[in-house]
Amino acid sequence: MAEEPSSLEAIKQKLREGKKIEAIKLLREDSGIGLKEAKDQVEAIQAKMAADGEVLPTSSGCAGVLILLAAGLGMVGAWMVT
Structure with a gap:
């Protein structure tokens, strides 16, 4: 890496704070x-950190939000x- x-x-x-996009930027x-290339390198850094035993935050992504929203609208x- 350069x-x-x-x-x-x-x-x-940034990765420890759960700010992957900011790390890429x-x-x-x-x-x-x-x-x-930046995304791939940041993900490689993240994987190395995890392999070294660092506990990193996980992101739920927007799929979880969309599921909750759909369930709420359905209810x-x-x-x-009725």
């Missing part, structure tokens, strides 16, 4: 590489029909 050690520490800190700003719809 980033400086200080950038690597900043990226790791930081790497792109520091190195000038493309989005795909409201069922309530309105």
Whole structure:
């Protein structure tokens, strides 16, 4: 990887905070590489951190939010029909 050690520490800190997108943005700003390459490198850093025993936050993604929203709308719809 082309980033400086200080950038690597900043990226790791973003990952510890659960801010993967910000980590990718930081790497792109520091190195000038493309989005795909930055994403792949950040994911490699994240995997190495996990392999080294660091407990990192997991993201639920927007699928979970959409499921909850659909369930809520279904309940409201069922309530309105009865």
